[in-house]
Amino acid sequence: MNYDLILFNIEKHISLDERERNFFCSLLKEKQFSKKDFVLAGGQLCRNISFVNTGILRAFFNHDGKESTIMFAMKDWWITDMNCFINRQPAMLNIVALEETEVLQLSKENMDKLLLNFPKFEKFFRIIFQNAYVREQLRTIQNLSLPAAERYDNFCTKYERISQMITQKQIASYLGITPEFLSSIRAKKANL
Amino acid sequence: MNYDLILFNIEKHISLDERERNFFCSLLKEKQFSKKDFVLAGGQLCRNISFVNTGILRAFFNHDGKESTIMFAMKDWWITDMNCFINRQPAMLNIVALEETEVLQLSKENMDKLLLNFPKFEKFFRIIFQNAYVREQLRTIQNLSLPAAERYDNFCTKYERISQMITQKQIASYLGITPEFLSSIRAKKANL
DNA sequence: GTGATTTCTTAATCTACCTTAAGTTTTTTG
DNA sequence: CAAAAAACTTAAGGTAGATTAAGAAATCAC
Numbered sequence: 109m110n111y112d113l114i115l116f117n118i119e120k121h122i123s124l125d126e127r128e129r130n131f132f133c134s135l136l137k138e139k140q141f142s143k144k145d146f147v148l149a150g151g152q153l154c155r156n157i158s159f160v161n162t163g164i165l166r167a168f169f170n171h172d173g174k175e176s177t178i179m180f181a182m183k184d185w186w187i188t189d190m191n192c193f194i195n196r197q198p199a200m201l202n203i204v205a206l207e208e209t210e211v212l213q214l215s216k217e218n219m220d221k222l223l224l225n226f227p228k229f230e231k232f233f234r235i236i237f238q239n240a241y242v243r244e245q246l247r248t249i250q251n252l253s254l255p256a257a258e259r260y261d262n263f264c265t266k267y268e269r270i271s272q273m274i275t276q277k278q279i280a281s282y283l284g285i286t287p288e289f290l291s292s293i294r295a296k297k298a299n300l
Numbered sequence: 301m302n303y304d305l306i307l308f309n310i311e312k313h314i315s316l317d318e319r320e321r322n323f324f325c326s327l328l329k330e331k332q333f334s335k336k337d338f339v340l341a342g343g344q345l346c347r348n349i350s351f352v353n354t355g356i357l358r359a360f361f362n363h364d365g366k367e368s369t370i371m372f373a374m375k376d377w378w379i380t381d382m383n384c385f386i387n388r389q390p391a392m393l394n395i396v397a398l399e400e401t402e403v404l405q406l407s408k409e410n411m412d413k414l415l416l417n418f419p420k421f422e423k424f425f426r427i428i429f430q431n432a433y434v435r436e437q438l439r440t441i442q443n444l445s446l447p448a449a450e451r452y453d454n455f456c457t458k459y460e461r462i463s464q465m466i467t468q469k470q471i472a473s474y475l476g477i478t479p480e481f482l483s484s485i486r487a488k489k490a491n492l
Numbered sequence: 493g494t495g496a497t498t499t500c501t502t503a504a505t506c507t508a509c510c511t512t513a514a515g516t517t518t519t520t521t522g
Numbered sequence: 523c524a525a526a527a528a529a530c531t532t533a534a535g536g537t538a539g540a541t542t543a544a545g546a547a548a549t550c551a552c
Binding site: 275276277287288290291292294295 | 502
Binding site: 174178190192199200223227232233234238240241245246247251252253 | 335361363392415423426429432433436437438439440441445
């Protein structure tokens with residue numbers, strides 16, 4: 109298994125010695141998901157936070173058949189149903205693989221163990237959550253203040269690496285609009 | 301100055317000894333704001349994170365005259381323009397007092413000093429940001445999946461303590477609707 | 493490879509919510 | 523306390539985006 113990416117991800121924020129690296133890696137479980145596999149199904153307990161090594165995951169909320177995409181996670185991103193992971197609640201979110209995807213999973217128990225043994229990881233997660241909060245707040249601002257066409261532009265910038273690889277239906281469900289309306293937004297843009 | 305509330309807020313998550321308490325409190329600066337005072341004005345540097353001791357603050361984003369309310373902070377809440385506080389950027393958000401408000405401010409420099417001297421505060425902020433992220437994500441889910449009338453109900457529950465004390469215009473700008481439309485939502489509810 | 497399924501597009505109709513405006517009530521300010 | 527400003531309400535007309543439907547294109551599954 110290749111731990112290079114995840115260690116690099118962490119050492120952007122805190123420095124580790126060999127002992128810490130080894131302990132951390134020993135807590136990870138490698139998992140492979142095929143396209144359409146569920147990493148997490150709504151209703152079940154969410155025991156893990158996942159780091160994407162390769163591939164793409166999508167987290168979405170299902171409300172009577174309609175889906176709202178909460179986030180996409182690509183290489184080098186962390187993803188989980190945070191509320192349920194932390195508070196040991198049944199998951200609100202579903203997480204599925206959009207293509208062959210390899211993740212490294214850290215269970216809640218192992219995360220607790222990690223933070224207990226090496227409190228310096230508190231700083232790492234503090235920064236991760238801090239960034240996640242800032243990103244999410246920025247999204248709220250944009251949802252409140254921008255029309256769909258501009259939110260779509262921002263989406264394409266933010267998710268540039270993958271915006272070609274996911275369906276418009278999925279993009280629409282992230283933007284909070286219907287696929288039909290996204291289609292018409294794109295048609296207008298093309299006719300300029 | 302009364303540090304009881306802020307210490308209690310922290311000791312919900314980590315335990316402190318007398319030395320830690322004293323050091324932490326020595327880093328705080330007390331500030332008093334009258335109604336309509338700006339705690340932070342968009343464009344200026346955001347040097348502090350504020351803990352509300354008494355009163356109510358409102359954070360909003362201004363886009364060509366229109367306002368989107370990002371959050372209200374009441375007693376026992378932390379508030380800042382997180383992105384700009386952390387990354388030393390000019391503020392996107394404005395923060396104003398909605399009534400006579402007393403806050404305790406921790407500057408970025410003092411926060412860094414605190415985390416350096418007492419790394420256990422990393423855990424505290426990790427939990428604070430973790431919760432903030434979860435709250436913000438929940439709001440995104442609701443913005444995407446619920447009509448305005450239900451978002452209003454949720455708002456009244458979440459901000460029960462203050463929903464009577466703030467104007468409908470401010471509530472509407474939090475929900476992402478116009479005050480006129482909120483007025484009609486309320487009129488319909490009253491006629492049931 | 494081919495039939496089945498899903499996605500995308502286009503277009504007509506519909507609705508949640510916006511805009512404008514004018515009147516009323518409440519709050520603020522001197 | 524009075525005048526001014528801000529907030530709230532109601533209603534008419536307008537628009538962004540939803541819904542429905544149906545055909546075309548792409549993808550999936552055997």
